Amino acid sequence: MARPALFRIWRGNPEGGAFQDFKTEVDAGMVVLDAVHRIQAAQAPDLAVRWNCKAGKCGSCSAEINGMPRLMCMTRMGQLNLDMPVVIEPMHAFPLIRDLVTDVSWNFQVKKKIKKFKPRTPDAPDGTWRMRQADVDRVQEFRKCIECFLCQDVCHVLREHRKYDEFIGPRYFVYTAALEMHPLDTESRIAGLKNDHGVGYCNITTCCRQVCPESITITENAIIPLKERVVDEYFDPFRKLLRIIR
Amino acid sequence: MATPELLWKNGRFGQTSRRDAWWLPPASVLIGLSVFLVYANWAAWQNAHYTFGPYLSPFYSPELFGDSPHALFGPKPAWYPRFLPFSPALLILWIPGLFRLTCYYYRGAYYKAFWADPPACAVSEPRNVYLGERSLPLILQNSHRFFLRLSYPVWAFLAWDAIKSYRFSDGFGIGLGSLILTANVILLGGYVFGCHAFRHLIGGVYDRLAERPVRHKLYQCVSCLNGDHMKWAWSSLFSVGFADLYVRLCSMGIWTDWRIL
Numbered sequence: 001m002a003r004p005a006l007f008r009i010w011r012g013n014p015e016g017g018a019f020q021d022f023k024t025e026v027d028a029g030m031v032v033l034d035a036v037h038r039i040q041a042a043q044a045p046d047l048a049v050r051w052n053c054k055a056g057k058c059g060s061c062s063a064e065i066n067g068m069p070r071l072m073c074m075t076r077m078g079q080l081n082l083d084m085p086v087v088i089e090p091m092h093a094f095p096l097i098r099d100l101v102t103d104v105s106w107n108f109q110v111k112k113k114i115k116k117f118k119p120r121t122p123d124a125p126d127g128t129w130r131m132r133q134a135d136v137d138r139v140q141e142f143r144k145c146i147e148c149f150l151c152q153d154v155c156h157v158l159r160e161h162r163k164y165d166e167f168i169g170p171r172y173f174v175y176t177a178a179l180e181m182h183p184l185d186t187e188s189r190i191a192g193l194k195n196d197h198g199v200g201y202c203n204i205t206t207c208c209r210q211v212c213p214e215s216i217t218i219t220e221n222a223i224i225p226l227k228e229r230v231v232d233e234y235f236d237p238f239r240k241l242l243r244i245i246r
Numbered sequence: 247m248a249t250p251e252l253l254w255k256n257g258r259f260g261q262t263s264r265r266d267a268w269w270l271p272p273a274s275v276l277i278g279l280s281v282f283l284v285y286a287n288w289a290a291w292q293n294a295h296y297t298f299g300p301y302l303s304p305f306y307s308p309e310l311f312g313d314s315p316h317a318l319f320g321p322k323p324a325w326y327p328r329f330l331p332f333s334p335a336l337l338i339l340w341i342p343g344l345f346r347l348t349c350y351y352y353r354g355a356y357y358k359a360f361w362a363d364p365p366a367c368a369v370s371e372p373r374n375v376y377l378g379e380r381s382l383p384l385i386l387q388n389s390h391r392f393f394l395r396l397s398y399p400v401w402a403f404l405a406w407d408a409i410k411s412y413r414f415s416d417g418f419g420i421g422l423g424s425l426i427l428t429a430n431v432i433l434l435g436g437y438v439f440g441c442h443a444f445r446h447l448i449g450g451v452y453d454r455l456a457e458r459p460v461r462h463k464l465y466q467c468v469s470c471l472n473g474d475h476m477k478w479a480w481s482s483l484f485s486v487g488f489a490d491l492y493v494r495l496c497s498m499g500i501w502t503d504w505r506i507l
Contacts, residue, residue, distance in 0.1 A: 012253070014251070014253060016253070017253075064263065064368070066263060066264060066265045066266075067262045067263030067264030067265065067368055068264060068367070068368055069368065081265065084265065087263045087265075089263060092252070092254040092368075093252070093254075094250060094252070095250045095251050095252055095253065096252075096253045103250070106250045132454070132456035132457065133456075134455065134456035134462065135453065135454055135455060135456045138455070154367050154368055156363070156364040156371065157376070157378065159368070160364060160370065160371050160374075160376070161374070161376040162249065162252070163376070164249040164250060165249055180453075181453050182453065183453050183454045185453065198378075198380065200378055200379045200380030200381075200385065201376070201378035201379070201380055202378065202379070203353065203354065203357050203363065203378055203379055203384070204350050204351075204353050204354035204357075205354050205357070205358065205364060205367065206354055207364075207367035207368070210367060211367070219354075220442065220472065220473075220475075224350055224442045224446075225446055225450050227388075228391075228442070228443060228446035228447075228450065228451070229446075229451070230388075231388045231390075231391065231443075232451065234388075235388040235389070236391060
């Protein structure tokens with residue numbers, strides 16, 4: 001059933017900007033991205049918005065809707081209180097390009113700093129490996145990441161404290177966990193996690209897990225296990241002793 | 247690598263575009279933990295009314311030294327410094343206390359509730375300086391697994407107390423207190439054995455875990471408990487406080503223990 005709704009959308013560029021109000025009709029089943037497209041088509045053809053698949057799989061339409069980082073294409077209008085203006089802002093943790101579009105290239109620079117996958121020597125003469133399905137399943141969850149960077153946006157270490165040089169953020173802890181826990185991998189990234197990638201900055205707010213559109217259990221399955229591996233290496237003399245004895 | 251130039255500046259404390267009651271979860275944690283801390287401290291210093299019949303308050307268990315028949319090594323030893331106040335709870339309560347203090351779930355919860363770091367997701371903080379758990383004092387949170395190891399025997403003693411709570415002076419029986427102490431042990435077990443550090447130590451440390459079938463099975467069980475760690479944490483916190491209150495009020499004659507069998 002169609003009904004009018006008020007959208008308060010951030011318009012601006014790196015120098016500054018302001019919210020602009022748009023009234024439009026919303027229909028049953030619409031998502032926020034549909035409404036933004038309707039506004040773009042009828043009222044603001046110069047409104048910049050990045051999108052691609054409209055199916056929650058490309059991670060392009062990340063924004064902040066009523067203050068929470070979300071994918072515009074996965075936020076149904078029915079989830080929002082339309083008696084109040086729907087506030088749409090670009091992600092706060094990344095430099096603004098225009099309107100709702102941010103420059104997320106910092107993330108791709110971070111990825112380059114993480115040690116690459118280094119498999120053990122092949123298990124079979126034909127150069128192939130053998131892995132147990134259960135071990136593969138454990139890291140498979142991390143491969144669901146669509147790199148929408150909502151977790152990076154909501155993480156207060158980046159968003160509030162701007163530790164861009166010392167902290168790689170939840171997305172790249174997930175990436176590191178996928179490599180570090182891989183049954184074939186032989187590389188160690190523990191020293192890097194502690195010293196350069198700032199896993200110690202994470203204070204387990206679980207905000208990253210709460211905003212993940214792929215429902216990856218970021219905090220419990222990726223970050224905490226990495227923190228525990230750092231503890232194994234640097235803060236647990238008993239375990240170290242046990243390893244020497246063995 | 248260049249730090250990105252951001253348009254958005256850190257806002258005032260509490261600034262956010264969020265419309266929901268974001269303050270409600272941290273406020274609930276603040277109230278819940280504060281009430282427990284005040285009660286647990288008061289109860290621990292009492293050194294009285296911590297036993298009733300076969301029941302022993304979980305705050306006082308294991309009772310290493312004390313005046314009750316539950317004491318493992320008899321009354322307060324002569325070597326105990328005179329200037330230090332004595333209560334059997336003070337000798338033991340630091341273990342579960344520090345285990346909970348360094349627990350991954352509680353850390354995330356009390357950083358928000360007591361230190362507003364952050365107050366809630368996507369809500370501005372009151373300060374710009376941030377050290378995280380990288381340097382003192384919070385780097386000490388890495389000691390969580392030590393308190394986990396100390397918590398195993400404490401839990402085992404509580405389990406033994408729960409078994410003993412069915413042994414009344416006239417033989418086997420079931421009192422409401424027996425059921426409360428049993429429920430408490432189950433809830434504490436769910437919390438201790440669903441701990442993130444335990445999950446890591448039992449199997450998470452191995453990349454090829456499936457090659458160790460026993461550890462793999464245990465890891466799956468612990469992961470199952472770990473999925474509801476927050477619920478176990480709160481329910482066991484409530485149960486341990488209530489079990490002490492029940493024993494205390496029965497001992498003071500305010501409540502009467504309901505003997506079911």
